[in-house]
Amino acid sequence: MEVRPEDRGEGPVRDRDTVLGKALAILRAFGPADSVLPLAELVRRTDLPKGTVHRVAGDLVRHRLLDRTAHGYRLSGGLFELGLRASAERTxxxxxxxxxxxxxxxTHETVHLGVREGHEVVYIAKIGGHRQARAPSRTGGRMPMHCTALGKVLLAHAGEEExxxxxxxxxxxxTPRTVVAPGLLRGQLTRAVETGVAYEVEExxxxxxxxxAPVLAPDGRTAVAAISVTGPVGRFRPESHANAVRAAATALGSTLARRGY
Structure with missing residues (x-):
């Protein structure tokens, strides 16, 4: 199945006329489940000439942003190193x-930390044990705000314009349970502001x-991040963990304020 940049929440890659634009198109061609992509697949996904992809991919290999393997190309550790240097997220x-x-x-359930970027939530951290639920989330991945608890609580504190x-x-x-009616979603956002938590039910x-729960800025209104706990239907009772999630988010917010984050 074709993986488009917009399907991964990155928006369409518009600028293909510069070397940087071509390099970004190649890097963003890799989806969450892709380990190695052959040259032909990179050409198909980027819609760039084969010679261009081969040349730019070679430059990316030399700069340790891609690795060349017997079966194609894969993202390199150089990208991981650069990501760790992003000061705000690292702090x-x-x-x-x-x-x-x-x-x-x-809780001994899967714990997430996320931030808002545009209309999506980006996962900064994920902690799960041996019995963690199978979830599509991954560190560095992103999801639409309207169908995740993290996203909804971040959106709830993003302001009326957002x-x-x-x-x-x-x-x-x-999923069949995703809330797509604007009125219902607005009601959930309003309750999230009132109660300090948001829920996701198979959405x-x-x-x-x-x-x-939101990690609030010193103004008490804007969310700089959010923390969640996730578990499977049948074993997990999200309401029973609401106080613990709220407490963790409040404590982190206080720490960030003291550190001037």
């Missing part, structure tokens, strides 16, 4: 990790439940 992760670990020890933009749609139906993935 957030370092300060958040003790709270995420404590929350995992209390609400209007997201509710204007389109709202992708990822991004069948069989998964989730509860999330």
């Amino acid at each position: 957030l992760l370092e300060l958040a990790m003790p709270f995420l670990q404590d929350l995992y020890e209390r 609400w209007t933009a997201v509710l204007a749609g389109p709202l992708e139906r990822r 991004s993935t069948p069989g998964l439940l989730c509860v999330a």
